[in-house]
Amino acid sequence: MDDQNLDGLHLTQNLPLSQDSFRELWESVVTPSISTIPAATTENQEWRPDGQMDMLLLPYQVLSDGFDENLFELPPESEARDGVTPPASTVPVTTDYPGEYSFxxxxxxxxxxxxxxxxxxxxxxxxxxxxxxxxxxxxxxxxxxxxxxxxxxxxxxxxxxxxxxxxxxxxxxxxxxxxxxxxxxxxxxxxxxxxxxxxxxxxxxxxxxxxxxxxxxxxxxxxxxxxxxxxxxxxxxxxxxxxxxxxxxxxxxxxxxxxxxxxxxxxxxxxxxxxxxxxNMKTQNGTKQTKKRKSTPAPDTTSVKKSKSASSAEEEDKEVFVLHIRGRERYEMLKKIHDGLELLDKENKTGPKSKVSVKSEPPLPSSGKRLLHRGERSDSE
Structure with a gap:
């Protein structure tokens, strides 16, 4: 670029250090006119501006119009991308909510x-x-x-x-x-x-x-x-x-x-x-039983013990044992003892009905003659 084409481009040199804002510094810069920029030439053909040239010079024209205050501001955050949920609560609600749709x-x-x-x-x-x-x-x-x-x-x-x-x-x-x-x-x-x-x-x-x-x-x-x-x-x-x-x-x-x-x-x-x-059913039934036990009085322990002992004795009497005996005499002797005990058990079960009734003699008269029994003779005879 020739020196004569840069005469219109100059900067102010009298700015005090660290005293002016960036906007004042920007406005102090003198921008040359686009008409002063020479067209680039090649060896064989002169390059002339067209529609593409206008697109290339568009940023330069925007900057030459003035300082944009929003030039260095970041663009707003884009919307959430796919695969990201909206903010949710830290502790999710676990109660049922049918709503107006009866879900x-x-x-x-x-x-x-x-x-x-x-x-x-x-x-x-x-x-x-x-x-x-x-x-x-x-x-x-x-x-x-x-x-x-x-x-x-x-x-x-x-x-x-x-x-x-x-x-x-x-x-x-x-x-x-x-x-x-x-x-x-x-x-x-x-x-x-x-x-x-x-x-x-x-x-x-x-x-x-x-x-x-x-x-x-x-x-x-x-x-x-x-x-x-x-x-x-x-x-x-x-x-x-x-x-x-x-x-x-x-x-x-x-x-x-x-x-x-x-x-x-x-x-x-x-x-x-x-x-x-x-x-779960056992747990529910167990709680109900404990409540009932607390309301009912405790049973008598003595009667329970007596009933248990009586039932155990009856069960023992019903048991049958086998005894192996060596010798005929000993067998006959033990058999007689066993038969006697069996007979005694039968009499105890039948009760007072099996006892033989004894006839009592009639009482003697206090005076007079003695009563005669049948077949007996008197003294006078």
Whole structure:
């Protein structure tokens, strides 16, 4: 660039150090006119500005118009990316809330056979299922939710000392899985629109699936859930009871309904359900019996002891023993003793009826002649 073309470009040199703002410094710079910038030439052809040249000079024109105060401000944060849930509470609510849509859940009746892969106990409000086996869950509502509503499934620990911990799969089962969401305990099967989320603040994991209207002739919608870790896995649940929270949410994340139930992932769901239901019944019956025992008076111990001793004596008398005797004489002698004892027992059982009555002689008269017995003669004869 020639020196004569730079005459219009100069800077002020009389600025005091560290006294003026950056805006004043910017405005003090004199920008030359675009017409003074010479056109670049080549050896064979002169390069002339066109539409592309205008695009190249556009930033220069913007800067020459004046100082922009928002030049160095950061752009606003973009919206949340896919796969990130809106902020959730630290301690999730585990109470049932049917809401205006009467949100309800149903489970298929499977019984307590050993061959079942999942079974639900209405007595305990608890689901028993095997590892990675599909469990159908039926969803019922009284009226159709808004367009775009979703169903969300979240797992939390039941006890208060563990509720702050995040429910995750154990490292062993995570390493065996190749899916992107391999750390999630709850998985939705048979639906390609299922999305897996992890909250940025609480780190809790959940899975959502769009709500689908019931098919023609049905009043419910069915979703398929799988639990990908045993309740006894070390490094995972580690025998800590968990709750599954199933919520109906609007497209904006507003909860429209909530249902909670306990989950046990085990090898034999039917056996474990039967055992826990029996233990629960025994516990309830045991508390009722203790209350009754406190109200009733204590029985007499002496009468109980007497009745026990009498019954034990009768049982001993009924017992039969075999005695081996050597020699005929000794056998006959012991047999006579035995027969006598048997006869004595019979007489004792019959009582006073078997006793022989003895006729008493009539009393003698106080005076006069003595009474004569039959066949007896008097003294005069």
């Amino acid at each position: 309800q859940l149903r489970f298929q009746k499977s019984g307590t056979a050993k061959s079942v892969t999942s079974t639900f106990s209405e007595l305990l409000n608890k689901l028993y299922c095997q590892l990675a086996k599909t469990t159908p869950v039926e969803v019922l509502v009284s009226k159709e939710p808004p367009q775009g509503a979703v169903l969300r499934a979240t797992a939390v620990y039941k006890k208060t000392e563990h509720v702050a911990d995040v429910v995750r799969r154990c490292p062993h089962h995570q390493n065996e899985d190749t899916a992107e969401h391999r750390s999630h305990l709850i998985r939705v099967e048979g639906n390609q629109r299922a999305q897996y989320f992890e909250d940025l603040h609480t780190k809790r994991q959940s899975v959502t699936v769009p709500y689908e209207r019931p098919q023609l002739g049905s009043e419910m919608t069915t979703i398929l859930l799988s639990f990908m870790c045993n309740s006894s896995c070390m490094g995972g649940m580690n025998r800590r009871p968990i709750l599954a929270i199933l919520t109906l949410e609007s497209p904006d994340g507003l909860v429209l309904g909530r249902r909670c139930f306990e989950v046990r992932v085990c090898a034999c769901p039917g056996r474990d359900r039967k055992t826990e239901e029996e233990n």
